[in-house]
Amino acid sequence: MPLPERASPLKMSRRRSLQVGAATAAAGLVTSSKIAPPAQAGNLPPGPATPAFMVELPVYTAKLPVARLTPASTQAASVADGECGRPDHQRRDNWPPQKSYTLDVREGWHSFHPNLPTQKIWGYDGIYPGPTFVARYGEPIIVRIYNNLPRNSVGFGSPEISTHLHNLHCASESDGFAGDYYSAANYGPTLTAAGNYKDHHYPHFYAGYDHFGATNGDPREALGTLWYHDHRDGFTTPNVYKGMTGMYLLFDDIDSGDERDPNPKALRLPSGVGKYDIPLVFQDKQFDSSGYLFLDQFENDGILGNKFCVNGKIQPFFKVERRKYRFRLLDGGPSRFYEFYLTTPDHVVQSFSFIASDGNLLPSPLTMSKVPLAPAERADIVIDFSKYDTGTSLFLVNRLVHTDGKGPDGESVNTRNASGLLTKRGTQILRFDIGNAPALPDVSQVPALLRALPDIDLKQVVKTRRFEFDKTNEVWTVNGQIYDAEKATVKPKMGTAEIWVLEGKGSWHHPVHIHFEEGRILTRNGRQPPPHERGRKDVYVLAPGEVVRVFIRFRDFTGKYMMHCHNTIHEDHAMMIRYDIVE
Numbered sequence: 041m042p043l044p045e046r047a048s049p050l051k052m053s054r055r056r057s058l059q060v061g062a063a064t065a066a067a068g069l070v071t072s073s074k075i076a077p078p079a080q081a082g083n084l085p086p087g088p089a090t091p092a093f094m095v096e097l098p099v100y101t102a103k104l105p106v107a108r109l110t111p112a113s114t115q116a117a118s119v120a121d122g123e124c125g126r127p128d129h130q131r132r133d134n135w136p137p138q139k140s141y142t143l144d145v146r147e148g149w150h151s152f153h154p155n156l157p158t159q160k161i162w163g164y165d166g167i168y169p170g171p172t173f174v175a176r177y178g179e180p181i182i183v184r185i186y187n188n189l190p191r192n193s194v195g196f197g198s199p200e201i202s203t204h205l206h207n208l209h210c211a212s213e214s215d216g217f218a219g220d221y222y223s224a225a226n227y228g229p230t231l232t233a234a235g236n237y238k239d240h241h242y243p244h245f246y247a248g249y250d251h252f253g254a255t256n257g258d259p260r261e262a263l264g265t266l267w268y269h270d271h272r273d274g275f276t277t278p279n280v281y282k283g284m285t286g287m288y289l290l291f292d293d294i295d296s297g298d299e300r301d302p303n304p305k306a307l308r309l310p311s312g313v314g315k316y317d318i319p320l321v322f323q324d325k326q327f328d329s330s331g332y333l334f335l336d337q338f339e340n341d342g343i344l345g346n347k348f349c350v351n352g353k354i355q356p357f358f359k360v361e362r363r364k365y366r367f368r369l370l371d372g373g374p375s376r377f378y379e380f381y382l383t384t385p386d387h388v389v390q391s392f393s394f395i396a397s398d399g400n401l402l403p404s405p406l407t408m409s410k411v412p413l414a415p416a417e418r419a420d421i422v423i424d425f426s427k428y429d430t431g432t433s434l435f436l437v438n439r440l441v442h443t444d445g446k447g448p449d450g451e452s453v454n455t456r457n458a459s460g461l462l463t464k465r466g467t468q469i470l471r472f473d474i475g476n477a478p479a480l481p482d483v484s485q486v487p488a489l490l491r492a493l494p495d496i497d498l499k500q501v502v503k504t505r506r507f508e509f510d511k512t513n514e515v516w517t518v519n520g521q522i523y524d525a526e527k528a529t530v531k532p533k534m535g536t537a538e539i540w541v542l543e544g545k546g547s548w549h550h551p552v553h554i555h556f557e558e559g560r561i562l563t564r565n566g567r568q569p570p571p572h573e574r575g576r577k578d579v580y581v582l583a584p585g586e587v588v589r590v591f592i593r594f595r596d597f598t599g600k601y602m603m604h605c606h607n608t609i610h611e612d613h614a615m616m617i618r619y620d621i622v623e
């Protein structure tokens with residue numbers, strides 16, 4: 041059923057938006073009425089049988105730029121040529137684009153598993169997950185994002201888009217603000233005209249430019265593992281659920297993406313995107329009894345799937361060589377938390393190197409045996425398969441028990457095997473099949489020193505603000521308020537630092553995401569956070585009753601940004617604030 045036409049897209053209130061959402065939800069129910077009533081997690085019908093490890097993990101190499109954009113990209117929106125009405129690109133002269141890309145958001149066909157019907161998804165370039173971008177510091181780009189979604193689509197999702205590149209240091213008008221959604225026919229309250237495309241300027245410079253002037257900036261501010269996804273106001277869950285997710289990797293001279301790099305500064309981590317440097321997008325999804333993707337739009341706490349997808353396939357396998365690999369794990373939501381273990385077939389836990397949290401390299405690698413991930417969090421790990429025999433397998437196993445969308449229940453219980461070794465049972469989500477040694481010797485490394493952390497200068501702090509994440513009158517709120525695209529709740533000053541105190545009320549988990557700048561957790565419940573949370577972060581998990589104090593700065597751009605819960609069900613039902621960076 042198509043979205044209801046709107047008389048005045050310019051000034052649609054949140055209430056109106058929720059009404060539209062409810063209408064669309066009703067449409068979703070009609071199209072899916074043949075399947076079970078709204079169910080939750082633990083008691084979900086399992087859907088058709090999808091035996092594990094029948095499909096190979098899809099991996100991508102880098103998306104290619106285009107020779108030119110027609111019409112050429114300009115600082116001001118080219119509304120006459122079909123671009124939506126966005127504000128001018130800020131400071132584009134500082135970082136003139138050197139390359140251009142296009143991204144075509146459209147319907148495509150996808151197979152999640154050979155036992156399920158091939159079905160329609162919405163994807164960047166029509167594929168799920170979308171293409172992988174490989175970008176470099178010092179090489180600014182334009183990405184022209186076309187909206188070619190069907191205007192009168194059936195089922196869930198909104199055919200208007202706003203693409204957020206999580207968590208690039210870029211200007212507000214390229215950030216994918218929730219109110220900046222567009223199609224050829226319609227536009228959000230923070231744009232001025234409809235359009236079938238929008239140019240995003242990704243400047244690829246280290247945060248803090250104004251402090252470094254014409255120098256190259258501070259490489260301690262580098263970002264590495266980012267992802268892009270739809271952020272359309274009120275419809276992030278259905279749009280991302282339908283496939284609008286992709287990975288975006290950023291390199292510099294230190295994390296150079298070349299394990300044979302002769303530059304003495306280069307870390308020489310396992311490299312080669314799509315070869316030894318592998319993004320893993322985890323998104324659990326619900327399939328109905330006919331094997332079609334189903335979204336329960338009346339579920340307000342969170343959505344759990346009955347199938348685990350990795351890079352768009354249900355429980356795939358991946359053939360590896362006996363050498364080191366870098367994996368970039370992303371919890372792509374909408375609501376599930378994970379704790380991943382690497383285990384042998386008889387469930388014995390293996391350790392690996394944990395090198396980056398939320399895409400930001402740690403000062404030193406950590407040897408870990410599990411990766412906890414909340415929605416939108418990322419973790420980079422290095423696994424050395426040379427320790428294992430050719431012909432054997434390892435599994436990535438999720439041990440976290442989740443019975444509803446509110447949050448995880450805790451880990452399943454440890455057991456010991458016949459030899460007395462600690463074992464972890466759970467869901468085997470990905471199987472690694474270990475092949476031969478590589479043709480070329482593995483020269484990659486995990487150096488003892490990765491990337492130093494920027495200083496936390498508490499003298500820069502001009503303000504401490506408190507944010508309570510709660511449910512108020514059955515809606516999700518921040519400080520008792522629901523999201524309003526046209527009103528900034530707080531207005532930090534450009535060039536300053538603040539402490540944001542994030543507090544989880546009630547009995548729900550909230551993975552809180554602050555757009556634009558990386559923060560540092562000063563304390564979690566009054567104590568130093570665990571080692572893997574001491575680096576730079578952009579998602580701050582709040583378990584019920586938890587209080588997290590975050591040091592955060594606001595540099596280089598002014599304009600509107602967001603903070604929200606990244607359980608996107610909570611985000612859509614309106615646990616989000618707009619914050620404006622002001623002069």
Ligand SMILES: [Cu+2]
Binds near residue numbers: 548549605610615
């Ligand atoms: Cu939440």
